[in-house]
Amino acid sequence: MRYSPMLKLSHTPGLRLLGAAIVCAGYAALTACPSADSDLARFIEDTKKEPGGRVEPLPEIKPYETFVYTAADMRSPFLPSTPGAGAGYSGIRPDSKRNREFLEQFSLDTLKMVGTLRLGGHMFGLVQTKDGLVHRVTAGNHIGQAEGKITDITPAKISLIEIVPDSLGGYMERPAALALNE
Structure with a gap:
């Protein structure tokens, strides 16, 4: 077994x-x-x-309204303007043939007006550069990097007109000033 x-x-x-x-x-x-x-x-x-729950009916769907784009034949805002169009081509241009003056190498915000000087009935402005040198300027001189031409000198400020690029590919005149630093 x-x-x-x-x-x-x-x-x-x-x-x-x-x-x-x-x-x-x-x-x-x-x-x-x-x-x-x-x-x-x-x-x-x-x-x-038990009785079943009530299901809400589906909402009514409104038909889609189509949009017809009618500006297809107009100029695209994403492309540059054509020459001769707009305010940017008013003929204002920097003078590339003009001899540059010493104070044009400095940005306008680095220059300071430190005073005025009257000689022979003619008003001069005294402008100091960032390295501490003081220069004498008169109406018609150019200062700053934006083609700034001095238009008026008073005991309180030096007024000038700058030529700056605009958004249309051209140039425009912009007023600027150096105020007396006290």
Whole structure:
């Protein structure tokens, strides 16, 4: 006869009782499941008996109104202007043939008016550079890097007209001044 561990267990009375208890517990566990299924079935039936919710109707969709672009034959704002169009081509240009003066190498915001001088009925302005040197200027002289031409000198300020680029590719005149620093 062959050796079997079950043969040994069947001869022990305490183990027989334990085996019977395990079989009974398994049977009880299997018979409890249908009770859970019946609860689920009852919940489903109750839910089906309740009235369903009301669904809102879909909103009315308005038809798309097309847009006709009528400016296709006009000039594109993203391309440069054509010469001769707009205020930028009024004929104002920097004089490239004119000899540059010493104070034109400095930016206007780095120059300071430090005083005036009257000699022989003629008014001169005194302008100081950033390195501390003082220069004498008169109406008609040029100062600053934007073609600034001095138009008037008073004890309080030096007035000038600058020629600066405009947004249309040309140039325009812009008034500027150096006020007396006290």
